[in-house]
Amino acid sequence: MVLIKRAADIGTHRGDIAFPGGSVDQGEGRRAAALREAEEECGISPDTVTIVAELSNHPTIDGMNIWPYVATVSSLPSATHRCIEVQYVIVKPLSELVADGAWSRRPWAGNPSVVLDYFDIDGTSAWGTTGTLLRELLEICVAGRMTLSSEVT
Numbered sequence: 001m002v003l004i005k006r007a008a009d010i011g012t013h014r015g016d017i018a019f020p021g022g023s024v025d026q027g028e029g030r031r032a033a034a035l036r037e038a039e040e041e042c043g044i045s046p047d048t049v050t051i052v053a054e055l056s057n058h059p060t061i062d063g064m065n066i067w068p069y070v071a072t073v074s075s076l077p078s079a080t081h082r083c084i085e086v087q088y089v090i091v092k093p094l095s096e097l098v099a100d101g102a103w104s105r106r107p108w109a110g111n112p113s114v115v116l117d118y119f120d121i122d123g124t125s126a127w128g129t130t131g132t133l134l135r136e137l138l139e140i141c142v143a144g145r146m147t148l149s150s151e152v153t
Contacts, residue, residue: 001091001092001093001094001097001134001137002019002020002038002042002044002073002076002077002089002090002091003017003018003019003020003089003090003091003092003121003126003130004017004018004019004020004041004042004086004087004088004089004090005017005086005087005088005090005124006018006085006086006087007084007085007086007087008087010084010085011085012062015087016126016128016130017090017119017121017124017125017126017130018126018130019068019130019133020037020038020041020042020044020086021033021034021037021038021041021066021068022037022040022041022085030067030069031051031069034051034067034068034069035049035051038071040083040085041083041085041086041089042077042081042083042086042089043077043078043081043083043089044073044077048073048074048075049071049072049073050071050072050073050074051069051070051071052070052071052072053069053070053140054067054068054069054070055067055068055069055070055133055136055137055140056136058129058132058133060128060129066129066133068133068137070137076091077089077091079091090121090122092121094138094141097119097121097134097138098138098142101120102119102120103117103118103119103120103134103135103138104117104118105117105118106118108127108128116128116131116132117131117132117134117135118131119131119134119135
C-alpha cells in the first residue's frame with residue numbers, strides 16, 4: 001500500500017497521512033489525474049502502473065469528491081523521492097494494516113458524535129477520508145470482491 005505524509009507547511013490537510021492524489025486539471029480525466037498525482041507525489045512512473053479497479057466516489061466534508069483507483073505497480077516508489085507537497089512516501093504491506101490493533105473506530109475529536117476509522121501507521125493516525133478509504137479497500141481485499149476497471153464506465 002502506498003501512502004504519503006503530506007507536508008506540514010503547504011497545501012490542504014497539512015501533515016496528514018493520505019493516499020497520493022489531487023485535483024483534476026483542465027482537460028484531464030480522473031484516471032489521468034490519478035496517474036499524474038502518483039508520479040508527482042511518489043515518483044511512480046505511469047508506465048509501471050496497472051489500474052485494476054475504481055472504488056466508489058467519496059464526497060468529503062470539505063466539499064471535495066474523491067474518485068479512488070486501485071492499481072498495482074511493477075516497482076515500488078523510492079524512499080528518497082521528494083515533492084514540495086509531500087514530507088515522505090510510505091509503503092506498507094497489507095498485512096500490517098489488517099494486523100490486530102492497527103485499525104479502530106472512535107469518535108472524532110472535532111465532533112464526538114461522528115465516528116471515524118483510524119489506522120495506526122508509523123506512530124501516527126490515518127483517519128477521516130483516508131481511514132474510510134483504507135477500510136473500504138481492506139474489506140474488498142479480505143472479502144475478495146472488487147469491480148474490475150474494465151467493468152467501470
